[in-house]
Amino acid sequence: MAGVDYLADERNKAEFDVNEMKIVWAGSRHAFELSDRISRLVASDPAFRKDNRPMLSRKELFKNTLRKTAHAWKRINELRLTEEEANKLRFYVDEPAFADLHWGMFVPAIKGQGTDEQHQKWLPLAYKMQIIGCYAQTELGHGSNVQGLETTATFDPQTDEFIIHSPTLTSSKWWPGGLGKVSTHAVVYARLITDGKDHGVHGFIVQLRSLDDHSPLPGIIVGDIGMKFGNGAYNTMDNGVLRFDHVRIPRNQMLMRVSQVTREGKYKQSNVPRQLVYGTMVYVRQVIVSDASYALSRAVCIATRYSCVRRQFGSQNGGAETQVIDYKTQQNRLFPLLASAYAFRFVSEWLKWLYTDVMQRLQANDFSTLPEAHACTAGLKSLTTSATADGIEECRKLCGGHGYLCSSGLPELFAVYVPACTYEGDNTVLLLQVARFLMKTVSQLGSGKKPVGTISYMEQAEHLMKCRCEVQRAEDWLKPSVILEVFEARATRMSVACAQNLSKFANPEEGFSELLADLVEAAIAHCQLIVVSKFIEKLRQDIPGKGVKQVLGMLCNIYALHILHKNLGDFVSTGCITSKQASLANEQLRSLYSQVRPNAVALVDSFNYTDHFLGSVLGRYDGNVYPNLYEEAWKDPLNDSVVPDGYHEYIRPILKQQLRTARL
Numbered sequence: 001m002a003g004v005d006y007l008a009d010e011r012n013k014a015e016f017d018v019n020e021m022k023i024v025w026a027g028s029r030h031a032f033e034l035s036d037r038i039s040r041l042v043a044s045d046p047a048f049r050k051d052n053r054p055m056l057s058r059k060e061l062f063k064n065t066l067r068k069t070a071h072a073w074k075r076i077n078e079l080r081l082t083e084e085e086a087n088k089l090r091f092y093v094d095e096p097a098f099a100d101l102h103w104g105m106f107v108p109a110i111k112g113q114g115t116d117e118q119h120q121k122w123l124p125l126a127y128k129m130q131i132i133g134c135y136a137q138t139e140l141g142h143g144s145n146v147q148g149l150e151t152t153a154t155f156d157p158q159t160d161e162f163i164i165h166s167p168t169l170t171s172s173k174w175w176p177g178g179l180g181k182v183s184t185h186a187v188v189y190a191r192l193i194t195d196g197k198d199h200g201v202h203g204f205i206v207q208l209r210s211l212d213d214h215s216p217l218p219g220i221i222v223g224d225i226g227m228k229f230g231n232g233a234y235n236t237m238d239n240g241v242l243r244f245d246h247v248r249i250p251r252n253q254m255l256m257r258v259s260q261v262t263r264e265g266k267y268k269q270s271n272v273p274r275q276l277v278y279g280t281m282v283y284v285r286q287v288i289v290s291d292a293s294y295a296l297s298r299a300v301c302i303a304t305r306y307s308c309v310r311r312q313f314g315s316q317n318g319g320a321e322t323q324v325i326d327y328k329t330q331q332n333r334l335f336p337l338l339a340s341a342y343a344f345r346f347v348s349e350w351l352k353w354l355y356t357d358v359m360q361r362l363q364a365n366d367f368s369t370l371p372e373a374h375a376c377t378a379g380l381k382s383l384t385t386s387a388t389a390d391g392i393e394e395c396r397k398l399c400g401g402h403g404y405l406c407s408s409g410l411p412e413l414f415a416v417y418v419p420a421c422t423y424e425g426d427n428t429v430l431l432l433q434v435a436r437f438l439m440k441t442v443s444q445l446g447s448g449k450k451p452v453g454t455i456s457y458m459e460q461a462e463h464l465m466k467c468r469c470e471v472q473r474a475e476d477w478l479k480p481s482v483i484l485e486v487f488e489a490r491a492t493r494m495s496v497a498c499a500q501n502l503s504k505f506a507n508p509e510e511g512f513s514e515l516l517a518d519l520v521e522a523a524i525a526h527c528q529l530i531v532v533s534k535f536i537e538k539l540r541q542d543i544p545g546k547g548v549k550q551v552l553g554m555l556c557n558i559y560a561l562h563i564l565h566k567n568l569g570d571f572v573s574t575g576c577i578t579s580k581q582a583s584l585a586n587e588q589l590r591s592l593y594s595q596v597r598p599n600a601v602a603l604v605d606s607f608n609y610t611d612h613f614l615g616s617v618l619g620r621y622d623g624n625v626y627p628n629l630y631e632e633a634w635k636d637p638l639n640d641s642v643v644p645d646g647y648h649e650y651i652r653p654i655l656k657q658q659l660r661t662a663r664l
């Protein structure tokens with residue numbers, strides 16, 4: 001029956017204004033309207049169909065992606081979309097493609113590390129896509145250890161050129177998205193060598209392919225690195241391999257904002273920190289935090305709607321069975337993920353602000369907030385992507401058997417998403433960067449250098465080391481001040497314990513290596529505190545709309561108390577809370593689940609996702625799951641014929657043989 005809303009009862013239960021919540025989720029009325037308009041534009045365009053992806057061979061899949069990307073570019077130009085609108089359009093097309101790296105890394109690398117003259121030369125070409133670029137940093141032998149990269153860029157003063165070379169197999173560039181089959185150019189990271197001296201890794205703009213016939217330029221070997229995890233999924237992307245055999249580029253193609261090589265071959269450093277060479281990664285990590293909230297919210301939307309449709313057990317006197325969402329176990333698995341999606345959304349908004357602020361300061365030669373920006377982007381990238389990858393898989397399990405079908409949308413979402421735990425910095429490696437920042441902060445306590453920003457809580461380290469949680473009743477756990485203090489105390493105590501253990505080692509690096517696992521846990525505690533505190537800050541703002549602030553308050557408490565519950569070891573062993581207070585937190589959590597329950601579907605409707613974007617039969621807006629699931633099955637190519645290909649070759653002979661055996 002077309003047009004029936006099977007989730008209408010659920011929607012009627014909502015205790016808040018969904019339209020206002022949509023605006024809170026989008027960030028502003030403008031952002032909501034833009035996003036709503038562009039998502040509908042994409043959903044209504046048959047060229048952006050994506051349900052057939054898992055069935056396509058790699059070649060068909062890739063060509064399809066090229067077609068869609070070209071169509072998207074055509075629409076962007078025809079409709080004269082702004083940069084913000086074009087980004088949204090690519091987001092809703094929902095297919096990883098070379099263009100993501102062109103716009104997301106190649107252009108930002110030139111912007112961030114190039115000089116004004118380089119901007120003038122390269123950016124107009126890139127903006128018009130007259131050249132297509134990628135970000136070629138990682139090599140076969142080294143990804144995390146950027147300082148260990150082996151590709152060389154040797155200055156030749158005779159010709160005023162750099163010679164780009166891959167001296168070993170392990171120096172082959174390996175992984176860059178868009179490199180394998182599409183990019184005409186790349187920002188290549190290579191060791192700069194002048195006059196026999198190695199100045200470390202720097203960025204260079206290198207042309208890879210002819211702009212006439214797309215063939216690789218002389219001295220360049222380039223190709224795709226092969227199939228990746230999952231059907232469809234990230235295989236739409238041409239992650240590539242690249243080798244250079246003494247390829248010459250003009251001197252002015254070294255990105256020279258951070259350091260320069262003069263005509264005479266002298267190496268000079270600008271008045272800016274060397275770490276700005278890593279600037280593109282900071283930018284992208286910030287974007288990845290935002291993407292985490294979208295990916296998790298998408299999975300949660302599917303699992304929540306389906307959990308309301310799905311009924312199992314509990315029928316009394318012939319009545320309806322229980323909706324699976326009403327099982328406390330389902331709620332205990334689902335609602336913290338729902339809360340996390342909102343938490344990540346708000347922390348990503350704050351992180352975007354932090355990044356913009358750092359960029360403005362950099363323009364004014366103020367580099368003081370760079371270390372904090374690095375620690376926050378690295379730590380939050382790690383925390384949110386790990387939680388999202390695990391969360392998508394949990395949502396799949398929350399949908400029972402049907403979650404395993406591609407038509408649920410969850411397998412592909414997981415396969416596309418899970419490399420986010422690795423790219424832009426392996427999550428453990430990034431947490432260790434946060435840990436270094438924490439250890440440095442602890443070592444400076446009492447030195448007169450005040451910790452600022454997200455680490456300013458450490459200023460109260462003396463108090464936080466000995467304070468006792470005041471909770472006596474379950475409701476006390478609803479006080480933001482109580483939650484903040486226990487999270488601050490836990491983070492401080494874990495960092496200080498690591499610092500104390502480190503001080504037992506004569507060699508600090510040796511101590512750091514020995515304590516890696518503890519350091520990672522301290523870093524996670526610090527990052528979880530940031531997420532909790534930014535959610536609480538959000539709630540201190542004026543949020544209009546009936547019931548909106550109240551329901552967000554519930555989600556904030558669910559996020560914090562669930563983390564507390566899952567990490568009780570930390571909170572209890574560091575003496576931040578007692579086991580009695582832990583059980584009161586759990587009691588409060590159960591009560592919060594009951595309060596959120598009637599709002600669950602409305603909370604996922606607030607993401608405002610179209611059925612096209614969700615790409616899930618289980619997560620359909622109208623909840624009409626079963627007939628569509630049934631219909632979807634018949635679309636599988638295996639069902640094109642009643643008797644499968646291979647029957648005569650393989651099935652029939654077995655059956656015949658069994659028949660003979662049976663007769664014997």
Ligand SMILES: CCC/C=C/C(=O)SCCNC(=O)CCNC(=O)[C@H](O)C(C)(C)COP(=O)([O-])OP(=O)([O-])OC[C@H]1O[C@@H](n2cnc3c(N)ncnc32)[C@H](O)[C@@H]1OP(=O)([O-])[O-]
Nearest residue numbers: 137143144145146147275278281282374423424425429433
């Ligand atoms: C969408 C999908 C596309 C995917 C694309 C990709 O994956 S692209 C490929 C993505 N690839 C990756 O993500 C690779 C991951 N690996 C890396 O990012 C780095 O090699 C590293 C950070 C792990 C180590 O760095 P290192 O060997 O230099 O060693 P070190 O630890 O000694 O640090 C020295 C100092 O620099 C500081 N600092 C460091 N980074 C930054 C920064 N970004 N900003 C500012 N500062 C930074 C650090 O705090 C320290 O400061 P201190 O204490 O002296 O004041």
Ligand SMILES: Cc1cc2nc3c(=O)[nH]c(=O)nc-3n(C[C@H](O)[C@H](O)[C@H](O)COP(=O)(O)OP(=O)(O)OC[C@H]3O[C@@H](n4cnc5c(N)ncnc54)[C@H](O)[C@@H]3O)c2cc1C
Nearest residue numbers: 135136137138142143144175176177419422423424425428
């Ligand atoms: C889908 C995808 C797309 C990508 N796109 C690009 C791109 O466009 N451009 C680009 O340049 N690169 C790209 N990459 C590469 C990516 O950035 C690297 O794979 C990533 O930075 C991890 O580095 P690695 O592979 O060297 O991992 P490794 O560092 O080899 O990690 C292996 C294991 O060692 C551990 N480990 C490593 N170092 C330490 C340490 N110091 N302490 C403790 N444990 C450690 C890690 O935690 C991990 O468990 C992409 C990768 C993927 C998967």
